[in-house]
Amino acid sequence: MQQVTIPWLKSIEALNPVPDEQLQWLIDNSDHQELNEGDYIFKRDMPLDGTIFIVAGRIRIYLMRNGVRSELVSMHERQVTGFLPYSRAKVAIGDGIAVETTQIMMLPREKCPELIRDFYELTQALVSLMSDRVRDSTAIIQQNEKMMALGKLSAGLAHELNNPASSIVRNAALLKQHLKAQPQLFAKLLAVNLDADKVAAVKAELTRILDSKKDDRLTLRERSRLEGELLDWFEEHEIDDSDEMAENFVEQGFNSADLDAIYRHVTPEAAAPVFRWINDNLLSEKMVADIHHASERIADLITSIKTFTHMDRGQDRQYAPVDTGIRNTLTMLGHKIRANNITVVQEYDPELPPVKMLVGELNQVWTNLIDNAIDAMSAKGKGTLSIHTRKDREFAEIIIADDGPGIAEDIRSRIFDPFFTTKEMGKGTGMGLEVVQRIIKQQHQGSVKVNSEPGKTEFIVCIPIESC
Incomplete structure (x- = not known):
């Protein structure tokens, strides 16, 4: 084992001003030990036996977090741990383990009263070391706590971002597919050859209906009743794709009276193309609105993250x-x-x-x-x-x-x-x-x-x- 001498102790900055006779007392009254890799120097929640000087080698101090042991700090030679004078710590907060062959010098805790009574400069130096340790440990723990706080948020945040992101991807794919059908639908609409007055009347009626709609939330029963009512209306007027159209028109706030109001401005042969054209526009607007809403949600989340982390x-x-x-x-x-x-x-x-x-x-x-x-x-x-x-x-x-x-x-x-x-x-x-x-x-x-x-x-x- 390496011999601990007064010059060696004075190489620890805090002990440099301490008189030689006090350092010699420290050497003479300490226990000198050599530990193998994996040996415990102290264990969590067990009493601290004394002041520990690492003479050679290296130890790590581990804490238990979320049931998993994680490293708090690594300590090398000429560093001090364990019990220190005037410290309120009675037990170890974590496990101290040698990670290689390690030599330590430990001043037993029972020597502390004599140390405080007779060796002022040595006591003051050790108290200074304690203050440094508390400051450093506090900084490490607070930083770890910040990381843990972010860890608590990460899963929920991923879920929060995933929902609008998935909505954007889904609606963008649907919109792309939907737009591919536009030329064929437009051709059918042109084929019915509606005059300009009827087109203007349909457009005005549609604007009036949409502007008059309130954002009322329907119960499941109300929604089912209205969809059945519109489904019957489309079938009665021999308009195909009635299931999809009934669902979409109800979602946009239409009822059978609204459909009657539009139907009065078109010929029977033009009804199907016109209502499919209206349905197509309503679907496009809905998908664009969903994409816009999801994008705003992501932007709001990013703003919250930026402000929360204050980065x-x-x-x-x-x-x-x-x-x-x-x-x-x-x-x-x-x-x-x-x-x-x-x-x-x-x-x-x-x-x-x-x-x-x-x-x-x-x-x-x-x-x-x-x-x-x-x-x-x-x-x-x-x-x-x-x-x-x-x-x-x-x-x-x-x-x-x-x-x-x-x-x-x-x-x-x-x-x-x-x-x-x-x-x-x-x-x-x-x-x-x-x-x-x-x-x-x-x-x-x-x-x-x-x-x-x-x-x-x-x-x-x-x-x-x-x-x-």
Whole structure:
């Protein structure tokens, strides 16, 4: 094994100012071990035995996420982990495993009182290392949480984009096929040789009917009755393709009285070509409208994604409406909301001005809180998600509530603890609410509280409108 010396310890930047006699005490009171590849240095949820210096080799620290072990950080020689003075960590948050032959030096935890009492400079150096570790771990965890938040959205987002994209492809193919039949249909229409006055009358009647139609949604029974009525009308007037035409005319809001109004302006031999021509135009307009609607849906989703991820802006604080981020989050989670039969109630205070914020960070907050609310209601197969905003003096208050089973009183005080989760294996990481609290309290100087009882849980986020 490599011998640990005072010069070796001083090569660790934080320990360089520490007096030699204190470093010698550290060497003399530490355990020196050599680990093989695959050996555990510590295990998740087990007590931390001491302060660990990696002398040679390499270790990796793994966390459990969604039932799968994933790497948090890789540590090399001259790095320090494990228990540190004044740390609140009592147990390991993950598994520390040697990935090659590794030598460590560990100062036992029971030596910590003596360290703090007699060796001020060494204690201060180790506390400095702890601060660096907390900062680095926080950055890594927060970035991982961002990736997990995007992961939660990816499946639903793919579904959201797939529906309008498939609609565009389907309708474009139908329209192409439909347009191929236009020359033949046009030839049949010319063959009946309608005079100009009748053509103008048919066009005027058609315009009048379409302009007078309301967007009334028919019940299945009403639709079936109207289709039967139009089917009988077409058969009575000896017009072929009556099934398809009856369905399309009903969908466009026509009834038998409308067909009579058009029929009065044509000769009996011209009726079939004229009504096929009308049907053809209605179908073309419908397919184009469907393509336009699907394209708008994709454009709206892309706008929501762009705003949600905030990828067109810098990371500085800027003024933005709170409700914009919440609306975009609801769009991103739209598939999950519909899949769980969730009703969304939104009440945004029009008097609430734009808030100075880190937009991307707050979007992460809304994602965690709304996603948790949906999960809480999913067991009963339906629920109501309520979102309210209001101006409270110099603060913006945002309330996100659900009517799920509530949070048990005995665990309510722990829900913001790192890695605490009430979800079953594979559904929770235990990082979401801790990250929510950190973003609100540390980055926005705000607060987040929870009130819960069976049938109603609400998270109350309060942030200053003019944050630092």
